[in-house]
Each structure stands twice: as C-alpha cells, then as structure tokens.
Amino acid sequence: MHELGVAFGRALAAGDLVILTGPLGAGKTTFTRGIGEGLGVRGPVQSPTFVIARTHPSLVGGAPLVHVDAYRLADASEVEDLDLDFDGSVVVAEWGAGLVGVRDSWVEVVIERPVGGGDTGAGDNVDDSADFAEAPVEPRTLTVTGYGPRWQNGVLA
Numbered sequence: 001m002h003e004l005g006v007a008f009g010r011a012l013a014a015g016d017l018v019i020l021t022g023p024l025g026a027g028k029t030t031f032t033r034g035i036g037e038g039l040g041v042r043g044p045v046q047s048p049t050f051v052i053a054r055t056h057p058s059l060v061g062g063a064p065l066v067h068v069d070a071y072r073l074a075d076a077s078e079v080e081d082l083d084l085d086f087d088g089s090v091v092v093a094e095w096g097a098g099l100v101g102v103r104d105s106w107v108e109v110v111i112e113r114p115v116g117g118g119d120t121g122a123g124d125n126v127d128d129s130a131d132f133a134e135a136p137v138e139p140r141t142l143t144v145t146g147y148g149p150r151w152q153n154g155v156l157a
Contacts, residue, residue, distance in 0.1 A: 016107070021108065
C-alpha cells in the first residue's frame with residue numbers, strides 16, 4: 001500500500017482531491033503515508049483521527065498534503081467548517097465519500113481487504129507466539145476511479 005501511495009503521490013498536484021474508502025485496517029493511512037512521501041512532504045504522516053485534519057508542508061517546494069479523517073464528521077457542513085485549502089493543497093480524505101463536497105475533479109480509491117477467518121491469519125485462532133513480521137501480507141483490492149477533466153485520460157496515465 002505504501003509503495004503504491006508513493007507512485008500515486010508523484011502524480012498529484014495542488015488542487016487534487018483523493019477520497020479513500022475502506023474498512024478499518026484496510027491501509028488508508030499507509031496509502032496516505034506513501035502519498036506524502038511521493039509528494040515530498042514533512043512527516044510523519046499519521047492518522048488524523050482525533051484532530052480531524054492535519055497539514056504536512058512540502059519539503060521540495062510543491063503542494064502541501066492535507067490529510068483528513070472524516071469518520072467522526074456528521075455531514076459536509078462540518079468539512080466546510082474546517083476551511084481547508086482545496087485549491088492550494090493535495091487533500092486526501094479518509095472516510096470522505098459523501099462528506100467532502102464534490103469538486104470539478106477528484107479521485108476515489110476504494111480499498112477492500114479480506115475480513116473474517118479464512119487463510120488470512122486473522123480471527124480467533126491467532127497463534128500468540130507467531131512472528132507476524134514473517135506473516136504473509138494480506139491482499140488488497142483497489143478500485144481507483146477518476147472524475148472530471150483532470151482525470152479524463154486516467155489516473156496514473
């Protein structure tokens with residue numbers, strides 16, 4: 001997720017809005033951390049759950065990253081109250097679907113991961129003595145959809 005985020009971040013510019021959707025633990029913040037690295041912003045990029053939005057200035061003269069966690073917001077008016085710089089920043093909004101106002105162009109990234117038991121190593125049968133650094137990485141499925149003129153030729157084209 002991180003490496004994909006780095007590649008994605010290198011394609012983003014001021015005014016870009018990225019909406020991330022996925023269950024807890026899907027990798028939204030890891031993806032955003034990669035975007036921050038690709039943009040060359042000051043880190044660390046961490047979940048802004050309790051502060052709602054965190055701005056990471058550029059270290060390379062590019063656009064800052066505004067990382068939003070909209071999980072606890074009730075509606076779009078609460079996002080507007082944050083007075084985010086959508087035009088001068090790259091805004092990445094976790095849980096932002098339906099809350100962050102639609103712009104001329106935006107990208108939606110839906111991250112899916114296996115949930116429940118199965119062969120993922122999760123669930124009630126976890127071996128507490130297992131070395132999870134050696135555990136296989138859970139597969140993720142990403143659906144990336146670009147909207148508007150900015151993305152008419154594809155997102156990572």
